[in-house]
Amino acid sequence: MINRPVERLSAPLLADHLHDRLVEAVIFGDLPAEARLVEDSIAEQYGVSRSPVRDVLRKMEAEGLLTREGAKGLNVAPISRRDLDEVYLCRIPLEGIAAAEAAVNRSPDGVEALEAIYARMREAQQAGGVRDYFLANVAFTDAIHAAARNATLVRLLGGLSKQAQRYRYAAYTMFPHLMDLSVEGSRKIVDAIAETDADRARSVTETLIKQSWLTIRDCFHD
Amino acid sequence: MINRPVERLSAPLLADHLHDRLVEAVIFGDLPAEARLVEDSIAEQYGVSRSPVRDVLRKMEAEGLLTREGAKGLNVAPISRRDLDEVYLCRIPLEGIAAAEAAVNRSPDGVEALEAIYARMREAQQAGGVRDYFLANVAFTDAIHAAARNATLVRLLGGLSKQAQRYRYAAYTMFPHLMDLSVEGSRKIVDAIAETDADRARSVTETLIKQSWLTIRDCFHD
DNA sequence: CCGACGCATTTCGCATACCGTATACGAAGC
DNA sequence: GCTTCGTATACGGTATGCGAAATGCGTCGG
The missing domain is CATH 1.10.10.10 (Winged helix-like DNA-binding domain superfamily/Winged helix DNA-binding domain)
Known part of the structure; x- marks a missing residue:
C-alpha cells in the first residue's frame, strides 16, 4: 500500500x-x-x-x-449560480420560519446562548478572522434552528444548510465586508427573538438572507 | 432458518x-x-x-x-398532531414555491401531464376509490415538483412528502369528503400553472394545503 | 484512417463474518 | 427481600470478499 x-x-x-x-x-x-x-x-x-x-x-x-x-x-456537487439560486429560494422561507418559531418558543437560556454566539461573531469580525467568523456564524444559525424546537424543520434545514455553507464560506473569503452586513442583521434577529416578535424575526431574517444572497451571487456569475 | x-x-x-x-x-x-x-x-x-x-x-x-x-x-416515527403541525408548517411554503416555479417553467408537456393525472384523480374520486385517489394525488404532487425543475427543492420535498403522505392517506380514509376539497383545489392549481401565473399558483396551492391541514388536524387531536 | 468489437479495469452492490457495547435477567450477598 | 454485580444475549458498527455492470482502451478489420 x-x-x-x-x-x-x-x-x-x-x-x-x-x-x-x-x-x-x-x-x-x-x-x-x-x-x-x-x-x-x-x-x-x-x-x-x-x-x-x-x-x-x-x-x-x-x-x-x-x-x-x-x-x-x-x-x-458543482458550484453554480443556478444551484445557489435553488438553495436560497428554499432557504429564505425556511430560515424565516425557524426565526419566527424561535421567537415563539423563546427561552431565557436560548436568548443567552444567541447573545454569546453573537459576541463571538463580533469579536471575529473585528479581528478580521474570516474562518472564525464563519464558524461562529454557522453556530448562530444552528442555535436558531435549535431554538425553534421543531424536529422536522431542523431535519429539512440540515439537508440545505451544509450546501449553503459552501457558498457562504466562499463569499466571506471573497467579500469580507459581508461580515458587516451579517453582524448587523444578526443583531436585529436576536432582538426580535428576545422580544418574542415572531413576525419581525421572520422578516429581518428573510431580509438578511436575501441581501446575503444578492452579494454572494456576484461571486458566481457563471 | x-x-x-x-x-x-x-x-x-x-x-x-x-x-x-x-x-x-x-x-x-x-x-x-x-x-x-x-x-x-x-x-x-x-x-x-x-x-x-x-x-x-x-x-x-x-x-x-x-x-x-x-x-x-x-x-x-410516531404519529401526533405536534408532528403533523411541524410537517405542514414546512410543507406549505415549499409546495407553494414548487407550484410557483412550475408556473414559471411551464411547458405544454408538463401541463398535459398534470391534466392527465388530474383526470385520474377525478375518476377515482367519482368511483370512491380512496386508495386510487390517494395514489393519483401523490402522483399529482410529484408531477408539480418535477415541473418546478429545481433539484434542491425536489430533494427537500423528498424529505417531507413521505412523512406527509402518512397523514394524507389516513385522513382520506377517515374523511373521504377531503377528496372533494382536493379535486377542487387541484383544478385551480393546474389552471394557474397553465396560465403561467406564478403568484396565483402559489396562493391557491398554499390555500389548499392549509385547508387540508386543518381537516387532517381534526383526526389527530392528541 | 476510421469504426467496431472485445478485453481489462474500475467501482459499486450485496453477502457474510466479527466485534464492541448496551440491556436485561438471574444469582449472590447484604 | 432488596440491591448489586456478573453474565448472557441481542443488536448495530465495522471489516472483508465476491460478483456484476459500466467504462475506457487497445486492437483488429474495413
Whole structure:
C-alpha cells in the first residue's frame, strides 16, 4: 500500500468523525467542486473499511454536498449560480420560519446562548478572522434552528444548510465586508427573538438572507 | 432458518425495491407507528442481507418515516398532531414555491401531464376509490415538483412528502369528503400553472394545503 | 484512417463474518 | 427481600470478499 492514511480516526463512531472531516473538506474547498470520490480510496485514506464510508457518502448525498453520477461514482456537487439560486429560494422561507418559531418558543437560556454566539461573531469580525467568523456564524444559525424546537424543520434545514455553507464560506473569503452586513442583521434577529416578535424575526431574517444572497451571487456569475 | 421470506425481491437494485416496500408499509399503516425495526429481522423477512437494509433504513430516517432511538434500533416515527403541525408548517411554503416555479417553467408537456393525472384523480374520486385517489394525488404532487425543475427543492420535498403522505392517506380514509376539497383545489392549481401565473399558483396551492391541514388536524387531536 | 468489437479495469452492490457495547435477567450477598 | 454485580444475549458498527455492470482502451478489420 503506497498511500499512508492521511489521519487515523479515533474509535467512537468512525462514521461520524469521517462525516465531519469530509463535510469540512467540501465546505472549505479542500475537496474542489466536481472532484471524484471513490469509496475505496476514501476508505484507504482514512484507514477504515468501506462500510462507514458508504454510510457517510450517502448522508452527504442527502445533504446536497455530493451528486451521484449514474452507475459511476460520486462527485462533489458543482458550484453554480443556478444551484445557489435553488438553495436560497428554499432557504429564505425556511430560515424565516425557524426565526419566527424561535421567537415563539423563546427561552431565557436560548436568548443567552444567541447573545454569546453573537459576541463571538463580533469579536471575529473585528479581528478580521474570516474562518472564525464563519464558524461562529454557522453556530448562530444552528442555535436558531435549535431554538425553534421543531424536529422536522431542523431535519429539512440540515439537508440545505451544509450546501449553503459552501457558498457562504466562499463569499466571506471573497467579500469580507459581508461580515458587516451579517453582524448587523444578526443583531436585529436576536432582538426580535428576545422580544418574542415572531413576525419581525421572520422578516429581518428573510431580509438578511436575501441581501446575503444578492452579494454572494456576484461571486458566481457563471 | 425457520421464517420463510415474506416475499423474495427481484434482482435490479434490491435496495430500491425494498425501500418502496417498506415506505408503502409505513404510509399505509401496515407497519404501525412506534413499531420497532431490527435490521436482522427485515433482512431475513425479505431474504436479503443487512447491507441493503441498512441503506434503506437510513434513507427512510432521512425521509422522516423512522426515528433513531439512540444506541438502540429504529422505530416507525410516531404519529401526533405536534408532528403533523411541524410537517405542514414546512410543507406549505415549499409546495407553494414548487407550484410557483412550475408556473414559471411551464411547458405544454408538463401541463398535459398534470391534466392527465388530474383526470385520474377525478375518476377515482367519482368511483370512491380512496386508495386510487390517494395514489393519483401523490402522483399529482410529484408531477408539480418535477415541473418546478429545481433539484434542491425536489430533494427537500423528498424529505417531507413521505412523512406527509402518512397523514394524507389516513385522513382520506377517515374523511373521504377531503377528496372533494382536493379535486377542487387541484383544478385551480393546474389552471394557474397553465396560465403561467406564478403568484396565483402559489396562493391557491398554499390555500389548499392549509385547508387540508386543518381537516387532517381534526383526526389527530392528541 | 476510421469504426467496431472485445478485453481489462474500475467501482459499486450485496453477502457474510466479527466485534464492541448496551440491556436485561438471574444469582449472590447484604 | 432488596440491591448489586456478573453474565448472557441481542443488536448495530465495522471489516472483508465476491460478483456484476459500466467504462475506457487497445486492437483488429474495413
